[in-house]
Amino acid sequence: MFDFLISSVTVAGIYALMALGLNLQAGYSGLLNFGHIAFAGIGAYATGIAIQSGWGGFSGAAIGVCVAMALGWCIARLGRNLASDYWGIATLAIAEILRTAATNEVWLTGGAQGISAIPSLFDGLGRPWNAMAFLALVLLAVLVFALACRRVGNGRFGRALRLMREEPQLAACMGYDLRSLKSRAIMSGAALTALAGSLYAHYMSFVGPDYMLASETFWLWTMLMIGGLGNTAGVLVGVVVVQGAYALVPFAKDYFGFSSDISGALRLGLIGFILLASLMWRSQGLVPEKVRKIA
Amino acid sequence: MTFKMHSFYAATALLGTLSVTPVVQAQETVNMGAVLSLTGANATVGEDVRRAVMLAVDKVNADGGVLGKKFGVIVEDSGGNPTTALNAARKLASVDKVPVVIGEYSSGITLPMAQYLVKEGVGHINVASTSTKVRELGASSFNLIGLENLGNQFSAADTWALGYRKVAMIAPNNAYGQGVAHGFKQEFEKLGGKVVTELLYTAGQSTYRRELQQVSRSAPDAYIYTAYGQESAVLNREAYELGLRKSPWYAILLSMSLSDTPANIANGQLGMEVGNVYGDAGKAYQAAFNAKYKEGTKTSYTGYAYDAVLMTAAAMNKAKSTDTDKVQAALKDLGKGGYVGVTGPIVFDAERQRIDPPYAKLKYDGKVVPR
Amino acid sequence: MLQFLVDTLLRASDLALIALGLSMVYGLVKFPNIAHVQYAMFGAYVTYAMHASGVPLVLAIAISCAVTGALTLGLHLLVFRRLLRAGPAIAMIGSLAVAMLVVAFMQGFAGSFPRMFNLPLTEPILIGEARVTATQLYFVGTTVVLLLLFAMLLFFTRTGRAMRALASNPALAAASGLNAEGITRGVAFASGAIAGLGGSMLALSTGAHINLGYDLLLPVFAAAILGGLGNPLGAVAGALLIAATETAVTNIDFGGLVGGDPLFMPVAYISAASFLILLLALLFKPYGLFDREVRRV
Numbered sequence: 001m002f003d004f005l006i007s008s009v010t011v012a013g014i015y016a017l018m019a020l021g022l023n024l025q026a027g028y029s030g031l032l033n034f035g036h037i038a039f040a041g042i043g044a045y046a047t048g049i050a051i052q053s054g055w056g057g058f059s060g061a062a063i064g065v066c067v068a069m070a071l072g073w074c075i076a077r078l079g080r081n082l083a084s085d086y087w088g089i090a091t092l093a094i095a096e097i098l099r100t101a102a103t104n105e106v107w108l109t110g111g112a113q114g115i116s117a118i119p120s121l122f123d124g125l126g127r128p129w130n131a132m133a134f135l136a137l138v139l140l141a142v143l144v145f146a147l148a149c150r151r152v153g154n155g156r157f158g159r160a161l162r163l164m165r166e167e168p169q170l171a172a173c174m175g176y177d178l179r180s181l182k183s184r185a186i187m188s189g190a191a192l193t194a195l196a197g198s199l200y201a202h203y204m205s206f207v208g209p210d211y212m213l214a215s216e217t218f219w220l221w222t223m224l225m226i227g228g229l230g231n232t233a234g235v236l237v238g239v240v241v242v243q244g245a246y247a248l249v250p251f252a253k254d255y256f257g258f259s260s261d262i263s264g265a266l267r268l269g270l271i272g273f274i275l276l277a278s279l280m281w282r283s284q285g286l287v288p289e290k291v292r293k294i295a
Numbered sequence: 296m297t298f299k300m301h302s303f304y305a306a307t308a309l310l311g312t313l314s315v316t317p318v319v320q321a322q323e324t325v326n327m328g329a330v331l332s333l334t335g336a337n338a339t340v341g342e343d344v345r346r347a348v349m350l351a352v353d354k355v356n357a358d359g360g361v362l363g364k365k366f367g368v369i370v371e372d373s374g375g376n377p378t379t380a381l382n383a384a385r386k387l388a389s390v391d392k393v394p395v396v397i398g399e400y401s402s403g404i405t406l407p408m409a410q411y412l413v414k415e416g417v418g419h420i421n422v423a424s425t426s427t428k429v430r431e432l433g434a435s436s437f438n439l440i441g442l443e444n445l446g447n448q449f450s451a452a453d454t455w456a457l458g459y460r461k462v463a464m465i466a467p468n469n470a471y472g473q474g475v476a477h478g479f480k481q482e483f484e485k486l487g488g489k490v491v492t493e494l495l496y497t498a499g500q501s502t503y504r505r506e507l508q509q510v511s512r513s514a515p516d517a518y519i520y521t522a523y524g525q526e527s528a529v530l531n532r533e534a535y536e537l538g539l540r541k542s543p544w545y546a547i548l549l550s551m552s553l554s555d556t557p558a559n560i561a562n563g564q565l566g567m568e569v570g571n572v573y574g575d576a577g578k579a580y581q582a583a584f585n586a587k588y589k590e591g592t593k594t595s596y597t598g599y600a601y602d603a604v605l606m607t608a609a610a611m612n613k614a615k616s617t618d619t620d621k622v623q624a625a626l627k628d629l630g631k632g633g634y635v636g637v638t639g640p641i642v643f644d645a646e647r648q649r650i651d652p653p654y655a656k657l658k659y660d661g662k663v664v665p666r
Numbered sequence: 667m668l669q670f671l672v673d674t675l676l677r678a679s680d681l682a683l684i685a686l687g688l689s690m691v692y693g694l695v696k697f698p699n700i701a702h703v704q705y706a707m708f709g710a711y712v713t714y715a716m717h718a719s720g721v722p723l724v725l726a727i728a729i730s731c732a733v734t735g736a737l738t739l740g741l742h743l744l745v746f747r748r749l750l751r752a753g754p755a756i757a758m759i760g761s762l763a764v765a766m767l768v769v770a771f772m773q774g775f776a777g778s779f780p781r782m783f784n785l786p787l788t789e790p791i792l793i794g795e796a797r798v799t800a801t802q803l804y805f806v807g808t809t810v811v812l813l814l815l816f817a818m819l820l821f822f823t824r825t826g827r828a829m830r831a832l833a834s835n836p837a838l839a840a841a842s843g844l845n846a847e848g849i850t851r852g853v854a855f856a857s858g859a860i861a862g863l864g865g866s867m868l869a870l871s872t873g874a875h876i877n878l879g880y881d882l883l884l885p886v887f888a889a890a891i892l893g894g895l896g897n898p899l900g901a902v903a904g905a906l907l908i909a910a911t912e913t914a915v916t917n918i919d920f921g922g923l924v925g926g927d928p929l930f931m932p933v934a935y936i937s938a939a940s941f942l943i944l945l946l947a948l949l950f951k952p953y954g955l956f957d958r959e960v961r962r963v
Contacts, residue, residue, distance in 0.1 A: 004385050007385050085758075093884070096884060100934060101938070103469075204378070206406065250386055269766070272765075275763035276745070279752075501872055504673045505673050593779065
């Protein structure tokens with residue numbers, strides 16, 4: 001049980017990092033990025049490819065972050081004229097193209113079989129300390145980046161992003177370069193998410209193209225919407241609620257004696273229900289964003 | 296701030312209750328675990344295997360259960376992705392504390408999941424994944440099914456013997472299909488044949504006409520294909536409509552590729568299969584399956600899952616224990632010789648891989664029959 | 667050449683009706699409904715259920731359309747109208763939740779195995795060098811007829827004019843006496859019915875399966891966006907363009923360029939190709955190819 005809890009919290013922590021990255025784009029800046037998982041996939045694959053080529057985990061993570069930021073820059077440029085709905089679908093299209101490439105370019109990514117035997121970071125420590133060390137690393141990362149995001153969000157950059165989200169024309173009038181703001185928001189979100197992707201690859205000892213399915217981005221969006229878009233604490237709450245519900249379903253199935261063929265339906269239905277319920281009755285999320293009112 | 300603390304406490308309480316949830320079943324039933332893809336792209340395979348597992352549970356309980364108690368298999372959904380599968384395996388190993396877990400299907404899921412189980416020392420039985428990396432999983436992993444290298448050798452030899460020299464290869468664009476396509480090409484070219492086109496189709500399309508058009512341009516002697524789910528029905532029908540059936544069609548894993556295709560289209564296809572029905576036990580298994588589920592098996596893997604469950608129950612009885620080390624030792628013992636499942640005699644080599652896994656040459660004539 | 671046209675038309679008609687419904691509703695509610703493709707899946711299952719219990723096929727499809735339309739209308743009234751008050755982004759995520767629920771419900775109800783229709787096998791008809799079956803001809807024919815009817819409705823009737831007015835300026839349309847709420851309800855019902863029809867006809871060839879909606883999500887959205895969201899006939903053109911790209915990409919022989927052996931693009935890149943076309947189109951025409959709206963700078 002202890003083992004299970006440690007791993008659930010570790011995975012939740014990694015998703016929290018990805019969600020924080022999405023929050024920078026979707027929460028603060030109001031950018032509907034539906035291809036966000038591509039950044040995580042890039043981080044994971046960079047780690048996998050680097051390790052396969054013998055360069056080591058750190059360079060893999062670094063390369064992943066750089067490539068993700070480059071992609072983020074391109075996506076931001078793409079959005080020059082696009083309305084938000086269109087831009088969202090464009091990002092989804094880009095993520096799908098990357099996933100198709102990952103599935104097919106066997107020479108680079110191992111194709112659909114992926115890259116396996118990626119060393120987990122603390123294997124030398126022996127059980128259970130390796131799992132706990134990894135958990136400690138992930139929690140530390142979550143703490144550091146959550147505080148950083150909050151700092152950024154409450155600071156000048158964050159306020160500028162919010163202004164761009166609410167009143168873009170006013171922001172332009174006040175001299176903010178909207179394009180640069182957008183690029184910076186997306187690139188920082190991309191970097192954080194790529195780092196999370198690298199951690200994920202190490203944790204699972206495996207990378208595959210299924211990491212970049214569109215449904216994974218929808219998953220992150222679910223966490224954000226339930227917890228509260230635009231609020232760091234909200235993001236963390238959302239992650240806990242969704243991951244908790246997800247992990248709880250098999251136990252509920254055992255407890256209530258449901259047949260296993262509907263367990264898949266139960267899981268999907270539960271998350272969908274929680275999301276819909278929170279949207280209908282608390283549409284800003286469990287922890288709404290605090291927008292300062294001009295009294 | 297207060298609401299945030301409320302939710303934080305709520306979440307902690309949630310996780311806290313999980314740690315004290317009693318696993319009541321452990322006292323009254325003896326369990327093993329299974330991780331199958333009940334949802335996701337390969338749900339057809341997962342659901343079919345689940346049916347076989349449930350049938351096996353019925354059989355074990357009808358034969359008196361395990362260690363005098365009722366026997367059960369806790370089936371968890373892998374969701375078709377490695378994260379959920381790993382989570383499921385973790386639950387089975389560390390919470391339900393089962394001695395053996397069987398699963399999965401896609402090697403992208405089986406490999407990371409089994410690696411975890413081996414690290415934990417929990418027994419793992421592979422029933423459907425054919426990647427050659429399964430050999431190298433580790434000390435507590437057992438394998439019942441023929442891996443790709445053997446399967447592809449068999450198919451290549453069979454197709455060569457049938458007289459085909461220039462073939463087109465059609466397979467799904469996933470771990471299974473890529474492995475089969477690559478492996479078959481290697482084996483077939485070793486014999487001197489040539490794979491003129493390789494088509495890795497993407498599952499979920501509404502039509503495959505343009506893919507089939509592309510393949511037909513190379514005018515192969517025969518089409519070697521493998522497919523499952525509803526796509527195989529679409530592929531077969533459209534191949535028929537486009538006139539491609541004038542050339543022979545050879546299916547790797549015949550009954551899986553034809554499971555949803557109507558008989559009038561399926562007639563005349565040749566193929567091979569992992570041995571699924573051996574002798575009287577096999578026939579009885581098929582009859583029981585038909586009786587319980589009102590339809591036949593849809594994939595080739597069900598027999599292996601059935602055997603895995605029965606063999607584990609036998610091992611538990613033999614070891615007189617549900618301790619994973621003892622059960623694994625008993626499995627090795629059973630695999631020394633003399634154990635016959637519905638897929639045939641099961642003998643393990645030193646690396647717990649099945650020696651001489653069965654394959655069959657088949658054709659479709661109203662239904663799947665041997666050649 | 668004829669085979670190319672036939673293949674393109676068949677693929678386009680798989681997508682056209684569903685993309686049409688999506689775009690049509692977008693014009694009025696101004697958010698892309700992710701659950702729309704799941705209505706098609708739902709319709710497919712209802713048709714299967716009716717047909718399997720003995721109802722003649724055409725009647726089964728008709729009933730399925732009505733039921734799907736009712737479901738769409740119900741969801742619109744109970745869920746989406748409320749979510750729209752919080753903004754289109756919330757409504758879009760809400761539609762994601764609804765999509766999850768529809769899939770979960772059908773999965774629990776119908777199970778994971780695909781449900782194939784037991785239709786009599788028809789020999790393909792030879793038109794020139796192209797082969798097509800009677801069922802497919804009916805399919806394309808029904809789609810074309812429906813599109814024509816819809817186009818006539820949109821451009822030559824009062825209701826159509828009201829729909830167009832409402833799509834371009836809701837406040838003014840309501841102020842000038844149009845029954846905005848009533849028209850929106852009608853459109854919601856109609857889009858659901860059309861999605862159900864598209865899904866049912868698709869399922870005749872692919873079988874009703876749980877992933878039917880999800881597999882269509884990206885191509886349908888790409889088609890709708892290509893044509894410009896809110897422009898229903900543009901969505902149909904988008905579907906044609908996507909189908910043409912997919913068919914062309916897989917059948918163009920690049921061997922001539924590199925000399926000798928036939929060389930084709932791997933079919934795994936079919937969807938990537940259509941997405942690339944989508945991205946290129948959006949680069950030049952950010953509101954879709956058929957955008958004629960005047961926007962203030």
